[in-house]
Amino acid sequence: MEDEARIATETLAELYLKADNIEKAYEIYQRLLEQNPSSGKFKEKVRELELRLRESGGIGSGGSELPIGPQGDIERSIGELRAWLKRIQQAKKKST
Numbered sequence: 850m851e852d853e854a855r856i857a858t859e860t861l862a863e864l865y866l867k868a869d870n871i872e873k874a875y876e877i878y879q880r881l882l883e884q885n886p887s888s889g890k891f892k893e894k895v896r897e898l899e900l901r902l903r904e905s906g907g908i909g910s911g912g913s914e915l916p917i918g919p920q921g922d923i924e925r926s927i928g929e930l931r932a933w934l935k936r937i938q939q940a941k942k943k944s945t
Contacts, residue, residue, distance in 0.1 A: 857877045857880040857881060857884075858877070858881075859877075859878075859881060861877055862874045862877035862878050862881070862894075865877065871898055871901055871902055871905070872902065872929075872932070874898060875895070875898040875899065875902060878891055878894045878895050878898060879895060882895050902928065906931075906932070906935055
């Protein structure tokens with residue numbers, strides 16, 4: 850994780866997207882936006898990926914605010930926890 854934080858680049862995010870790993874790409878774009886808060890390009894990408902994650906159940910659908918800044922960290926954590934819960938529930942269904 851420490852190495853990923855140092856190499857948070859748009860190229861890496863795009864590679865994750867090509868590998869259909871939307872969650873990782875979203876995390877990287879979030880970091881890039883935190884580093885460049887005035888970037889319209891990164892804001893748009895975060896919005897786009899958030900919508901895709903919400904549609905796939907990766908991020909909670911509560912509220913209309915986009916997770917940017919400290920509130921975004923909370924929203925991202927909640928989204929990650931919901932995704933874990935969903936995966937656990939799916940695994941539990943498969944094992945029974």
